[in-house]
Amino acid sequence: MEAAFLPGQMLIAMPGIGDPRFERALILICAHDSEHAMGIAVNRPVEGLTVLELLERLEIETSARRDADPAQVEGSVLIGGPVEVERGFVLHTDDYHAEHSLNVEGGLALTTTREVLVAMGAHGGHPRRAILALGYAGWGAGQLERELRDNVWLTCDADEALVFDDDHATKWTRALAKLRIDPKFLSWEGGRA
Numbered sequence: 001m002e003a004a005f006l007p008g009q010m011l012i013a014m015p016g017i018g019d020p021r022f023e024r025a026l027i028l029i030c031a032h033d034s035e036h037a038m039g040i041a042v043n044r045p046v047e048g049l050t051v052l053e054l055l056e057r058l059e060i061e062t063s064a065r066r067d068a069d070p071a072q073v074e075g076s077v078l079i080g081g082p083v084e085v086e087r088g089f090v091l092h093t094d095d096y097h098a099e100h101s102l103n104v105e106g107g108l109a110l111t112t113t114r115e116v117l118v119a120m121g122a123h124g125g126h127p128r129r130a131i132l133a134l135g136y137a138g139w140g141a142g143q144l145e146r147e148l149r150d151n152v153w154l155t156c157d158a159d160e161a162l163v164f165d166d167d168h169a170t171k172w173t174r175a176l177a178k179l180r181i182d183p184k185f186l187s188w189e190g191g192r193a
Contacts, residue, residue, distance in 0.1 A: 005032040005033055006144075008106040008108065009105075009155045009156070012155070012172065015183070025041050025172070026162065028091065034142075036140060037138070037139040038139070039136065041080050042131065043171035043172060044079040044080075050074055051075055055121045061121055075131065080137070089110060089111075089133045089134075090116045090120070090131070090133075092108070093128045094107050096109070096116070096130075098113055098115045099113075099115075120132070131163070131164055
């Protein structure tokens with residue numbers, strides 16, 4: 001039986017996940033194969049830190065960008081996950097591509113170079129939509145597959161609203177709604193037939 005890998009899919013944390021870093025988390029899987037999986041949480045903003053503020057702290061020019069697409073630079077920086085929290089990851093539409101961008105299914109890409117930050121601050125040449133996250137979620141060989149079997153996560157198709165909009169408080173519930181699941185009927189206990 002061939003393994004089903006999930007790049008471009010969303011992971012929806014089940015209630016009672018047992019790890020506060022992932023309570024009600026919604027994670028876009030960016031890479032997944034037999035050796036590892038990695039993803040970016042898209043609904044956990046860093047309290048009081050916008051992309052614009054971070055770009056300015058990094059001394060990246062943003063003055064020309066303020067009137068171009070304020071939603072992209074005025075949005076919150078996100079907590080992408082507990083691994084390498086000092087490292088920035090830009091998840092964006094694939095209309096922008098840098099030399100070291102990782103293509104993700106569904107018209108998305110992930111870039112970790114300063115080049116994409118400069119593009120986000122510039123008036124032209126930037127991705128149509130982008131989010132900036134610090135850190136990522138990672139799994140070793142077979143770990144994510146075990147967690148899926150143990151009902152730790154549900155999966156759904158990604159869409160631009162779930163990935164990019166700034167209504168972070170409702171993303172988890174909206175992802176469940178894509179599966180026609182009302183969260184009040186979810187239990188953290190899984191069953192076996």
